[in-house]
Structure formats: C-alpha cells, structure tokens
Amino acid sequence: MAAARTLRIGLIPGDGIGREVIPAGRRILESLPASLNLKFSFVDLEAGYETFQKTGTALPDKTVDILKNECDGALFGAVSSPSTKVAGYSSPIVALRKKLDLYANVRPVKTTAGNSNGKPIDLVIVRENTEDLYVKEERTIDTPNGKVAEAIKRISEHASFRISKIAGEIALSRQNIRDAAGTSTRNQPMVTITHKSNVLSQTDGLFRETARRALAAEKFSSVFVEEQIVDSMVYKLFRQPEFYDVIVAPNLYGDILSDGAAALVGSLGLVPSANVGDGFAIGEPCHGSAPDIEGKGISNPIATIRSVALMLEFLGEMNAAAKIYAAVDGNLDAAQFLTPDMGGKATTQQVLEDVLKRL
Ligand code: ATP
Ligand code: MG
Numbered sequence: 001m002a003a004a005r006t007l008r009i010g011l012i013p014g015d016g017i018g019r020e021v022i023p024a025g026r027r028i029l030e031s032l033p034a035s036l037n038l039k040f041s042f043v044d045l046e047a048g049y050e051t052f053q054k055t056g057t058a059l060p061d062k063t064v065d066i067l068k069n070e071c072d073g074a075l076f077g078a079v080s081s082p083s084t085k086v087a088g089y090s091s092p093i094v095a096l097r098k099k100l101d102l103y104a105n106v107r108p109v110k111t112t113a114g115n116s117n118g119k120p121i122d123l124v125i126v127r128e129n130t131e132d133l134y135v136k137e138e139r140t141i142d143t144p145n146g147k148v149a150e151a152i153k154r155i156s157e158h159a160s161f162r163i164s165k166i167a168g169e170i171a172l173s174r175q176n177i178r179d180a181a182g183t184s185t186r187n188q189p190m191v192t193i194t195h196k197s198n199v200l201s202q203t204d205g206l207f208r209e210t211a212r213r214a215l216a217a218e219k220f221s222s223v224f225v226e227e228q229i230v231d232s233m234v235y236k237l238f239r240q241p242e243f244y245d246v247i248v249a250p251n252l253y254g255d256i257l258s259d260g261a262a263a264l265v266g267s268l269g270l271v272p273s274a275n276v277g278d279g280f281a282i283g284e285p286c287h288g289s290a291p292d293i294e295g296k297g298i299s300n301p302i303a304t305i306r307s308v309a310l311m312l313e314f315l316g317e318m319n320a321a322a323k324i325y326a327a328v329d330g331n332l333d334a335a336q337f338l339t340p341d342m343g344g345k346a347t348t349q350q351v352l353e354d355v356l357k358r359l
Contacts, residue, residue, distance in 0.1 A: 002037065004037045004038060005037065005038055007039070007041075007073065007315060008040075008041045008071050008072050009029065009040055009042050009043075009071060010042075010066060010067050010070075010071040011025075011026060011043065011044050012046070012047050012063065012075065012077065013044075013048075014047055014077040014078050014092075015049050015079050015289045016077075016078055017077070017299035018048070018076075018289060020299045020348055021285060021348070022075055022077040025304045025305060025308045027352060028324060031359055032320055032323065033323065033359065036319060043070065045066060045067070046062075046063055047076075047093075048078075048079040048092060049080045049089070052086075052088075052089050058079070058092040064099050064100075067096075071280075072315055073280060073282065075283045076283070076284040077284075077289075078285065078288050078290070079092055079289060080289035081288075093284065097129055097130075097275050098130075101130075101277045102129065102275035102276055102277040103130045104127070104277070105126075105128075105129045105274075105275055105276075106124060106125075106126055106127075106314075107271065108124040108272060108273075108306070109121060109123050109262060109271060110306075111266075121241040121265065122185075122245075123241065123244040123246070123247060124174070124247070125257050125261055126163060126166060126170060126249070127251060127253075127254025128159055128251045128254060129251060130159055131154045131156060131159050132153055132155060132252050133151055133152075135154045153200070153203050154203075155203040155204070155250060157206060157210050160214075160250075161211075161214045162214075164193070164210065164214035164215055164248055165214045168191060168217070168220040171245060172220070172223065173318060174189060176318060177321065177322045177325070180322050186245065188224050189222065189224070189245055190223065190224045190226065191225050191245070191246045191247075192226050192227065192246065192248070193226070193227040193249075194227070194228050194247055194248065194250075194254075195230065196229055196230050196231075196253075197229075204250070233249075233253075234256075237257065237260065237264075238260070238264070241261070241264050267342055268287040268341075269287060269300025269302060269339065270302050270303055271285070272284075272285055272304070272305075272310050273286050274310040274313075276314050281311045281313075281314035281315060283308055283309075283311035297349065298339050298347055300348070301339075301348050301351055301355075302328055302351065305324060305355060306324070309322075309328075324359070328355055330358040331358060337350045337353075337354040338351070
C-alpha cells in the first residue's frame with residue numbers, strides 16, 4: 001500500500017458555537033476509515049471577536065503565517081460580530097479570504113428525501129469573492145440637487161475566468177461523487193452562469209463572455225452550460241430548485257443567491273461553505289456564532305461536518321468527501337438523531353456519534 005497522505009489542518013473555532021462544532025469536525029477527520037489511507041495532523045489557531053478583545057486583533061499574524069506555511073487546509077467555526085461598530089475590529093474571515101487569495105466562495109445547498117418537502121434539492125452556488133461591487137470604491141458627491149453616491153462595479157477577465165473554471169471543476173467532481181455513490185439523478189453535470197448583461201453589457205457582459213470561454217475548454221465537454229439573467233435566476237431557483245446543479249455568479253449576485261438558497265433547506269445548521277483558492281481551502285459552516293444556543297450542547301454539527309467534506313473535495317480527496325456526505329445523508333434520512341433546529345431532541349454529541357457510526 002502506498003504511504004498514507006498526511007494533511008495538516010488548521011482549526012479556528014472562533015466564537016460562540018464555533019467552539020462546539022469545530023471539535024465535531026475534527027472528530028470526523030480522525031475517524032475516517034483507514035482504507036482511505038489518509039492521516040491528519042491539527043494545529044489550533046486563534047481568530048475572532050474574543051481574540052480581538054484579548055489581543056487587540058481579530059486575526060493574529062501567527063494564525064495567517066501558520067495557515068500559509070504549514071497547513072493544507074483549515075476549518076473555521078464562526079465569529080460573533082458586535083452589534084455596534086467597534087473601532088479597530090473587522091471580520092477575520094474577510095481578511096483571511098484576502099490574505100490567502102481564497103477567490104471562490106462555494107455553498108452547496110442540499111436536502112435529502114427525509115428533509116425536503118418536494119423533490120430533493122442538490123445544488124451549489126459558486127460565488128466570486130474578490131471583486132464586483134465589493135471592491136468598496138464608493139464616493140459621495142454634493143450636487144445642487146443633493147448628494148449623489150456612486151460605487152465601482154469591477155469585473156475582470158482574470159477573476160471571471162478562474163471562478164468559472166472552478167465552477168466547471170466542481171460540476172465534474174459532483175458528477176463523479178454522484179456516480180460513485182450510485183445516486184446519479186442527472187445525465188450530465190450542468191453549470192448555470194448568472195449575470196445581468198442585458199442591462200450591464202460591459203461588466204456583466206464580460207463576466208458572461210469569459211465564463212462561456214472558460215467552460216468551453218475541452219475538459220468541460222461533458223458539462224452542459226446554460227445561463228440565467230439574475231432576476232429570473234431567483235424566480236427559477238425558488239420555483240424549481242431541483243433543476244439546478246452548479247450556479248456561478250459574480251460577487252453580489254452570488255451573495256444574495258447563497259442566502260436565498262440556504263432558506264430552501266430549513267435550518268442554517270445544515271448549510272456548509274468553503275472558501276477556496278489555488279491549493280488551499282477553508283471549510284466554514286454558513287451559520288454564525290448563535291449566541292442564543294451557545295453552551296447548551298444542542299448546536300447542529302451537520303453544517304460543519306459537510307464543510308469538512310467540502311474542504312476535502314478541494315484537497316483532492318473525493319472518496320473521503322463522498323463517505324462523509326453519505327454518512328450525513330444517512331443521519332438525516334433516518335431522522336432518529338436530530339438537533340432541536342431540525343425538530344429533534346438530540347444533542348450535538350449524539351448527532352456526531354450517529355454520523356461517526358455511519359462512517
Ligand atoms: P452572528 O452574529 O454570529 O451571525 P446570529 O445571532 O446572527 O449570530 P446565527 O448564528 O446567524 O446567529 O443564527 C441565526 C439563528 O439560527 C439563531 O437562532 C441560531 O440559534 C440558529 N442557528 C444557527 N446555527 C445553528 C446551528 N448550527 N444549530 C442550531 N441552530 C443554529
Ligand atoms: Mg447571523
């Protein structure tokens with residue numbers, strides 16, 4: 001047997017229930033079947049609001065250095081944001097995305113037969129994470145008729161190309177995982193390009209054109225590529241979510257679509273995400289620090305467990321990812337151990353144990 005691959009994973013629990021769910025993520029990695037020939041080493045790292053209160057910075061340099069120089073990937077829990085603006089505090093995950101050039105935000109939205117009202121949903125939104133209106137170049141001008149505020153919407157060929165390429169790769173990888181699990185409900189992977197180029201012919205026009213070009217590459221020949229104007233995308237996403245596979249979008253549309261899509265599955269406690277760059281991925285549950293349930297031992301670990309799988313996908317470990325997804329689906333379908341957000345009575349620990357048993 002070939003030597004086991006060892007992956008070094010940074011653990012950043014952050015604040016609130018981040019500290020309850022990240023240990024569950026670690027247990028999942030430690031408990032993967034030996035047949036996968038994968039080993040993990042872990043390093044505990046600090047970031048978040050409590051870190052800010054203790055040290056004056058929400059993202060210590062040490063955390064960034066260790067992630068950059070030692071780690072293959074990371075898990076990020078949640079950070080609480082103060083309700084009023086605190087001088088000097090800014091979100092560490094936003095800073096991390098910049099510092100590590102994690103240019104894609106990937107958010108799968110999935111229901112299983114057991115937790116959907118209609119047809120199962122299984123889609124992923126791939127959001128560009130570095131430009132568009134989020135370059136935050138705004139200005140306000142005083143005019144005789146009052147103030148006028150403007151913002152720059154910047155779309156580059158470079159960023160549009162790499163986000164579309166990663167969307168194509170995700171589509172292929174999802175098809176492989178479906179095929180391996182024998183659960184393929186689609187004949188071919190699909191990518192939907194979202195834009196508003198009928199109005200913004202230059203910015204969104206460039207996004208659309210570049211996405212088309214990226215996805216026309218030979219390696220994506222099995223991928224069906226379609227496009228949707230963003231408003232009609234919202235309509236279809238809510239009317240017919242089961243139709244979609246991979247949706248790629250510029251930053252702002254991606255932001256809105258991701259939160260909207262998360263609402264389709266019920267609990268925030270189910271939805272994972274990954275922040276992805278070239279050769280690095282951080283898995284991160286979509287929920288926040290949930291101060292209302294902190295310390296009660298009832299936070300749903302599924303979003304984190306799915307984030308672990310997502311991180312592994314981007315580190316090239318498809319088989320490990322597929323095993324975790326299957327274990328989670330098993331837990332949800334059996335509906336025996338569910339946390340209160342899902343209408344159950346189980347604790348974080350019981351859900352974790354049930355998923356581990358299915359692994
Ligand atoms: P933050 O400011 O950190 O985002 P928040 O108060 O907005 O905190 P969220 O974490 O965004 O809280 O959660 C919103 C709601 O969803 C809360 O009622 C929370 O209890 C619930 N929730 C979020 N994550 C989970 C989870 N993993 N398990 C159970 N319930 C959750
Ligand atoms: Mg929140």
